[in-house]
Amino acid sequence: MIDDGRPIFQQIAEDLERQILDGTLPEESQAPSTNELAAFHRINPATAAKGLNELVASGILYKKRGIGMFVSTGAHDKVLAIRRDDFQREYVEPLLAEARRLGIEQSHLLVMIKGGRV
């Protein structure tokens, strides 16, 4: 799941966000440790730590001293809000650009999105 080009720590953070979003990591559950993440993805532990710290900085995870990282209460909705903000840029804009390239008119595009035949 790690791809080239994008910073690995960012991909680690996004992967954890996805798990929070789909319930794999429920709120108030313990997040994987740095070393667990490093071993699982075969990455440098410092990179894994950076990914975790991103999520701490945005309040999605919190630290319990001496125990580890936990998913914050409200993290699910927070991730959802971030993902919705990103949706336009990551999905809608490329879709519109490709439609323009192919000469698909917006009215046709809307019909397609609604699941109808053009």
Added chain:
Amino acid sequence: MNELIEATNVTKNYRGVRALDDVTLSISENSITGLLGRNGAGKTTLMSLLTAQDFLTSGSVKVFGEDPLENDKVLSRMCFIRESQRYPNNFKVRHVLAAGENFYPDWDAELAASLVEEFRLPAGRQVEKLSRGMRSSVGILLGLASRAPITIFDEPYLGLDATARQQFYDVLLREYAENPRTIVLSTHLIDEVSGLLSDVLVLNDGRLVMAGAADDLRQRATVLTGKDDRVAIVAAGLPVLHREALGAYTALTVDARLDDERRALAQSMSVEIQPVSLQTLVVRAGLSETAGAADRTLSTIGGAR
């Protein structure tokens, strides 16, 4: 971070051939540093100089803040496993383990024994009679079990199959997680190890052409593909590393990340944007045809850390 190894203006000549040319670099504590570059780029020479197994022509090397040359205090805390590590005749695997225990103050006999099992090494067999892959495993075992605060591997996995290499990466990570230390690894299998590395040094023709955090280098360059004139518009003003063309269809590697403005422009002009993997970036840096242009741009950002 604390710099454990510092090389300053290091030059090494071998009978008139300049193997290293004015190399300045540093390696920080508890990093996993990848030393990359083509054959003959000077990787082994550099590692030999850092571990005082060879003499400098000029420049200086400091390890733990001291000159490593004939310095027991420094050298007993370093372990250098050569690609073509030789062992005395009649030395069996268990003799190597005993020697490791004698030589390295932090030697972990328990780890050594478990790695003999894990790598399925025949303890009673002569090392020089083992297969290439098994000899590599012996080297890996020595390096890991030495628990040396600085452990340097030169192409540690010649002859190892893909499964054994994965095993090496897993053991390395496990060991590093339990006992963090400074690891330097020279390799050609960049894609395989790139996730393990925290830092990268790239040598080309004896010179340091790239240095930095692996994550920074991973997102440093971009490939633009599309119709040549449109690619040129999107890439206007950016340093070019490489160009490939198929008629009007062009793939241009630029040494830059694209800002949102350029991304939008690329999208509107049907120019595809792709990130450049570490391996591709290193290949671009090591291509002698473009080395002139590439090195200049690279070394301005490289060199200093």
